[in-house]
Every structure is written in C-alpha cells, then in structure tokens.
Amino acid sequence: MPDTLAQPMRFGSSSGQPVTRRDGIAKVTGDADYAADHSPSGMLHAVYAPAAIARGRVTAMNTVAAEAHPGVVRVITPANRPALQGDPADKSVMFTFRIEVLQDDTVRYAGQPVALVLAETLEAATEGARLLDPQYAVEVPRVTLADAESEPVAGQGFGQPADTTHGDVDAGHAAAARSVDVTYTTAAQYHNAMEPHAIVAQWEGDHLSLDVPTQAFALSCAGYARYFGIPAENVTIRCPYLGGGFGSKAIPAGPLVLAVLAARDVGRPVKLALTRKQMFGPVGHRGATEQRLRIGADGEGRLSVIDHDNVAETSTFDDFVEPAANASQGLYAAGALRSRHRAVRLDVGTPGPMRAPGEASGSAALECAMDELAEASGIDPLEFRLRNYAETEPGTGRPYSSKALRDCYLQGAERFGWSGRPSAPGTMRDASGLLTGWGMGTALFPAPMFAAQARATLKADGTALVETSAADMGQGAWTALAQIAADSLGLPLDAVEFRAGHSSLPDGGVAGGSGHTATAGGALHAAGLDVVRQLGEIAAADPESPLHGAGNAQFVARDGRLFVEGDEGRSDALADILVRAGGAPLTGTGRGARAPEAAAAHAMYSHGAVFAEVKVDPDLGQIRVSRLVGAFAAGRIINPKLAESQLFGGMIWGVSFALHEEAKFDRRTGRIMNADFAGYHVPVNADVPGLEVIMVHEDDPHVNPLGVKGVGEIGIVGTVGAIGNAIRHATGRRVRRFPIRIEGMLG
Amino acid sequence: MKSFDFVQPRTVAEALAAWGPGAVWLGGGTSLIDLMKLGVAQPDVVIDLGRVAGMRSVDVQGDGAVRIGALVSNADLTRDAAFAARFPMVAEALLSGASGQLRNAATVAGNLMQHTRCAYFQDAGAACNRRDPGAGCDAQGGVGGGVAVLGASPACIAVNPSDFCVPLAALDAVVEVQGPEGGREIAMADFHLLPGDTPDRVTALAPGELIVALRLPAGADGFAGHSRYLKVRDRTSFAFATASAAAGLRMEHGRIAEARLALGAVAAKPWRVAEAEAVLIGQTPDADLFDRAATIAMAGAEPGDDLAWKIDLARKTAVRALCLAAAGTPARMPALPASVFAEPAGEKVHA
C-alpha cells in the first residue's frame, strides 16, 4: 500500500475559490434564526438565580416572594427540583463535564445556578429570580492560583494532560551554554461568543425537541438523552447557526439542562437565555496558568532543552487543566523535552476548551521565553528559530505529514520587513515619537480529525442534495462544506443544495479542534465519490452510454459529466446517466475519519509564523498593535476568503489575549467584577488596524484525502508571544504577565 | 427587573408634575437601563423625556453663549460643525467616549448625570455607600482600577467616568435646571460633588430637578485655536479613560493669555485647580512649564494601595494635553479623537 493518499491536484471548480459566505445576507439582514429567536406558543421564560458567593451553602431563599410575583409560574430550588434520570456527574459522553443542576445547596462558584424561576414573561422571571434574595453560609473562596496549593493532575484524559519527557532533561540543562529560567502567567479568560448560550426546549411525550446552539449535534443529543433517560434518537436539535462557540457549546451545559428539566416538569415549552454576565461562570473558560520555562541552548544557539512546567486552575468538582506545557513539545528541535502539569483547585466553574486550548497559553509563554534566550544568546529571534527548526517531530522523531513552516518564516519575514529590525530594544521611534517594536512567534496547531458521516443524493435533473449535521459557528461551514460537496460530485456550487444544522441529518461530528472542515468535509467528499462510483457502474453497464464497457476504469466527475480517468474523450452527463436508468435519485454515503495507523505514522500539524509591530507611548504607556503579519501553512485551503477570516479572527484573539482579556476576581467574594463587555475587553476595530494573512502553499499527501488541515485556532498561537516580544523590543521592558496593560509600561 | 410605571410627558411642566419620590428621568437610557437590569436602579416611575418639546436644539445666544438642549444626542452635538469649530475639545471628548451606537442614543443631560462605572456600585450584591449610605464600600480592597486618587473620602473612592464633562468643566459651562421650586443655574464646577460623608449625593441637583440645557458661556470659544482633549485608555477606542485631560490656551503674541486645564478619571468630578492655570499666564509654552502646572493640578493626590502609577500617568497626560493644545487645534478632527495614536498633527487653525 502506498503511504500517500490519492489526491487530485485540483478538486474542481469550487474548492480553492474565495466564495462569499452563502449565509451572509441572511445574517446581516437578521433573517438567520438563532436558538433564542424561537418562541413557540405557550412558552415560559426561565431565569436562574446565580450564586453571589463562590464557596459555601445557600441557607435560605425567599421563594414566597418570588412565587407571589405576578407572572411567576414556578420556582425550582434544590428542595423541590424534579428528578433527573441521569447523573449530573456522568462523563460518559465525550467532552462532558459535571454539571450544576440544583442537585444540592452547595455553592461551588460564583454564578452557579441556585434556583430557577419560570414565568410568563422574561421580565417577571428576572424579577422573580431577584426576589429570591438567597442567603448564604459563606466560606473563604479560592479564586486565584495563589489561593490554594497545587496538586498532581487527576487521572488522564480530556483536560487531564499527562507529563511527557523525551531525552535526558538533566543532561540538556547541563549542556546549555546559555539558559533562561522564567515564569509567565496568563489570566482567566471567559468564552464570550456574540450569541450567549440559549435554549428553547419542548417535550412531546418522551420526545425532546430543542433549539440550542451546538458545536456537536450527536454528542449533544447523546448528552441530553442521558440526563433525561431517553434514547438519543428521541432528541431533536435544530441549530442552523451558532453565534460563535469557541469550545463552550459542544455539550449540554448545566443551565440549559435545567431549562429542559423545567419544560418537562411544567409541560410547556421553556426558553432560557444566559445574560452576558451569566456567561462568566457555568459555561466554561480558559483557566489561568503560571508557567515556568527553563530552556537552554549551546554556544551555537541550538536548544539543548525545553523544560516546561505548567500550573493551571481547575474547579473543586471536576478536571480541566489547561494543557499549556504540551504546546512546547512538538515545535523546536531541542535535545531534551519535558512537559509537566499541575492543578490548583479553585472555587470557579470548571474550565474547558477555549479556542486553541493549551496552545494559546503555552505558546504565549514559550515564544516569549524563546526570545529571552535568543536575546541572551545574541541571536536574531527569527534566526534562532530557524537554527532550531525541527525536520521531524521533536521527541518522537516521526516525520511530519507536511511542514511548510520554513516558507511561513521566510514569506512572513519578507512581507513584514523583518530584516530591517535593529537588535537592540528601545531604539525604534516612529514619526510621531512613539516607541516602536517588532516581535515574532511561531504558530503550531494539531490537525486532528474526528468522525463524521454524510449523505449525497444525485437527482435526475442534474442537481444534488448533500447532507450532514455539521455546525456553522460563523466559520463558514455552510459555504466551505458545500464547495467540497459540489466538487466531489463534479457539480457547480449552485446545483448543490446543502443541508446541515439539524440532528436528523447524518452525524457531522464536532465543529472543534480545527478539524471540522477536514472531518465533515471528508465525509461529504466520500459521499460524493460514492455516488460517482455507483454512477460509473450504471454507465459502464448501459449500452447507450459513451462510457459503456469501461467497467474497470476509474471515473471522475467534473462539470456535470462523468469521465473515464485519463481519457478525456469519453464522458457522459451525470443527469443523462440517471435519466436513462429510470430517473430515480441515487444516494451515496461517506465517512470522514482518520485511520489509527495513519494517525500514528505522521505528526500532523498546521504551522505558521506571526510578526507583530507595536507602538507604545513613551510617557503614557498606551499600547497598540499597529501591524500583524501572519503566514500560515495549513494544507489545502478550500475557501481562501473564509480561511483568511478565520486566521484574522485568531490573530485578533491573540491581540485580545496579549493586551485585553482578563476576568477580575474579587478575592473576598469570588465574584468576577468585570463580567460585561464594558469591563471585559476584547479588541475593537481600532485595535487591529493592520492585519495581513499570507496563506503559504502546502500539499499534504498524508493528512486526509482532501489534504485539508485546519485554520480555526492557529491564528491565536504565536500571535500572543509575538506581541509580548514586540513590546519588549519597543520598550526594553519584558512583561511576564498577560494581559499586558498600561500599568506594566509605567514606573 | 422590578415593574415600574412609564410616563411620557410632552412638556417640561408635565415632566416636573410627573415627578415624585421613586421616580427617575430617562434620557437615552444607556446608563440607567443597564443599572435597572442589574437591579442597581429600581425606580417606581420612569419618566421618559424623549417626547418633551423644546430640548433638542443647539442655539447661539445674543452674547455669543451657546445653549445646548438637554435632549440633544451626543452624536448630534459632535456632528454640529459650527459647534465643533468653536469648542473643539468638547467635540473631541464626546467623540472619544463610548461607541457610535451609544452616542446616537445618549443625551447630553444623561451624559452629565451618567453613573459611576465603579464595579461595586454596579454589583447589587456588593456594599456601596453611594447606593446605600452606611453600607460600606467594597471597592476599597477590591479589584482596583478606575478609582479616585484625588478628592476621595473613606466613604467612597469612585470616579466620574464622563469624558464630555472634563472640557465642560474647563470651559466653565453652566447647567440650566428646572425644578419644583423653579429654575436655577449651576456652574459645572459645582455640579458634581466630592463624596465626603455623603457619597450618595453625586450632583448638586435636588430631588425632582430636571436638567433642561447646558450652556457654554460667551468667550468660551476663545480657546478654539489651542484646545485638546487627550484620553489614555486600555483600548484604542470604546473604553473609559484611565486618565484624561482637557487643555485650552488663549494665546497672545506667543504667550499664554488665558489657560484652562481639567483632568478626568481621577476624582468624583472633573478636576480643575485654579493655581495650575494661573502659573501658565503670561508664559511661553514649554514642557517644563506644563509639567509645573500639571504637578500643581495633581497636588494632594493619594496613591492608595498601588496607584502611584496612576498619579504619574494623570500628570503626564495633563502635560501632553497642554503640549498638544499649545501646538494648535488640528484643522480636522483626528481620525482617532483624543487618542495618543492620532496621526501626527497636521495643519493648524489659528496658527
């Protein structure tokens, strides 16, 4: 068996084209419907009362006042909560965390639901929840990494990173001619998709119908089914659009499960939508980290060791430890590598995967430490990284499925103008006297595949219907997946109707891990090829077809016609073949997944290099990232316009991480004091005036038949470090705490 | 949120008659409605001023004073080119605040009256003397940021978040008020109150009093050639000030004939110190002189737990604003108003 996958150079007319998103008009005109837009008749509004303390117990609630409020229909507390069939701590469905669904009166984090109020109007439910005025027995909360001792990571699995060692770490330290031993901290960040979590739940007997944003239809159905003791087939989820997910909308969250429970209890549809403030608690976040990096290099600037210790928060009742130290393991050719993780249990909601989990935080620290060592060694940061370029995966020695990182470095540096960079920090000023600095960082993100299924149906009129339950989080799945499907059938894009966003469709897998286009796209591609194969058999057997007798040939579909591969002279129209065969639609199915042997044989990553220019006011300390150039190699790019948007989005998130995002905890109460968009900053347009993405060509013959990696998360990686390094270069100040703010530039 | 009565008077007289204890005035609602949703404001009656006639125009009066109706939107005022030409630092300050959408909704009276952004004031579960006199002040020993370094009291350390009010204070604006007892005028300097022992008293308005207009007095446009607002903030746009300053100079033969300086985000009111302005009179502009003035303006600042950097920043912001003012008002509003990242100053007016 050849070790490369058969891959056409060109899929057809759609892939590779910068097709404008097909759902764009619907979105900007408000036609696109999101979960909370639904209001079935008879519906009640649910609002939960969030805990105002982070640790302790609820001792009393004024349920009488809440129930007496006009419009309030029911108040659910731990004392009268209807039974849930499944265990809230059950984690058998992948990616699931233990949820808080009023199972007891213990408060484990601020913002945890302590009661649910159902009312005829949103206003009445909101006021009912306020009137509950919970009283607490308070214990001293622990909300920052300094508030509790660290402990080993419990178990192994999702969010429980194992320690790794490759080579002789002690020897690596001993061999270092130069080394740095630095500790970086990153702040807790909270997912804040434009669309807060929301659900509209309706029961009909033991059938549950949901409008709810989900990044993973099948997993969500399985999750709800488990909690409510019904078969997964009884759960229907409609979700044509998500207003962003970022890792927080893969599985049922506690407040959403409560709404479903309430709907069953009252026998009416129930809507629950989190407020912006409620997004800071029960629906996951990126945990704070404290990372110590000890890295050393020999006299020539070749890394002898990367020794990365990460301490990250998790909750008191579940485990998700940001796998930050893993980010330093697959990247540079160091003689020895070690990653170690420890956890600190805090009175916070359980952290979870948030866009580029592990890599974003880990790379922030690693890329800054790399610059510190480059500077100590007197080597240009780019040259230092090139000297440590890994030709095979560090540690394992596995070949890369493809790695155009060198091209990323060179093309990015060229476009940015890196060669003009003075090595001494604090020496560049612009025309208006602002300190100017240049920094860079390497980006790395795995190219995983999950499992997905799809169906393609060719009709006798020459059009096709393709289906998978894939989720469009705004990344453009409605468009890019349709492009893949069209090409796999050899049809123009507008001859293909693409159905997605509904749980009754074939399982589209998970929109996450930057693997959705590869996985769901792979399934669609396979389904299309299945149709083509069947059609070829029909044509070859049909005496009236020009393809008659080409029984053992390979067929390819292009421009609505079926060709014998390598013989342009013989072809037949897809529609004609079907019409002659009686006109019945022809259906094919496909699966997208990676065989375990293939996964083991190669190291599979997307790569990139990010170059940042920052301006800092020398007196006033205000910081702005004036320019970001990111060059990324991520295999085949299905839709360059959408991919560029994804990469822009990631880089903007990198600015956010480096300069803005931070949940500020009051250590006395454990509450987050900036839980809104006026206080929890993300960049605005004026913060990202100069973004540029270069998509570096990369053919990957191993990663999957489409040659597709992922672009969803990698944009953050590298950007954070590049900005930290640029600030150092501008000001001479090395700030080892993210986000970096004005305060850090003064005094 | 708590149920309330909603009244829509058509005249000032109707509005005043509608008022009673537990009532609030509603302008654009961008500050008030947020607080109602948070359970921090719980009015019984909301009196919507949106339909009250006669409070939406900007008029130049006989003596050259400019009178701005209370309901003029923040956005409309900045779009009034004649106004911006006469009071460029007011327009610049307004444009540096909030976002386009918020400025469309927000009224000038609402801006004057906007509530502090103190995180503990906004958190109904926290102790706050301003909301609930005697309850305590959880901002002390809290998450920090955005607290006063001047004029604070043990009872309250909140700052006034308005950008607009800073140049208004510098230009001696006057607030015109109607109330149950009739009309009166309040000087901007006296409008916002320092907390002292009564942190719940935030402005000089008496219960039931309504702002009907705001006036920039005759002569206030004398600073038009040399006036700037500068705002240091955590994002390039759409962020409240970490420190800000409005500086206006009236120049005669290369010397400063008259000077105005007000600092924002350092106290419960825009901070203006007469001596800081006085040292500038008769001098030729230079950075050391401005530093002396700014140092006087910040005299008595208290660094609290760890706010030495903020005092230093506020002083330097004032110095920079004065330098920018001395260099002359740009002929066109900078693309990023009041920002340290505005392009290098180009053509000047009144150069």
Ligand SMILES: Cc1cc2nc3c(=O)[nH]c(=O)nc-3n(C[C@H](O)[C@H](O)[C@H](O)COP(=O)(O)OP(=O)(O)OC[C@H]3O[C@@H](n4cnc5c(N)ncnc54)[C@H](O)[C@@H]3O)c2cc1C
């Ligand atoms: C996200 C966000 C960011 C912001 N950023 C900034 C910023 O950077 N800089 C800045 O300066 N501001 C900023 N603001 C505040 C904004 O400027 C104010 O919310 C706005 O000016 C208030 O005007 P309004 O008409 O909406 O007031 P409302 O919300 O209607 O009222 C505010 C207060 O004024 C009272 N009031 C209203 N009209 C009258 C009247 N005629 N007489 C007496 N009392 C009255 C109300 O009763 C209420 O107490 C921001 C606001 C938000 C929400």
Ligand code: SF4
């Ligand atoms: S600083 Fe003032 S507004 Fe803030 S909590 Fe204290 S008393 Fe309230």
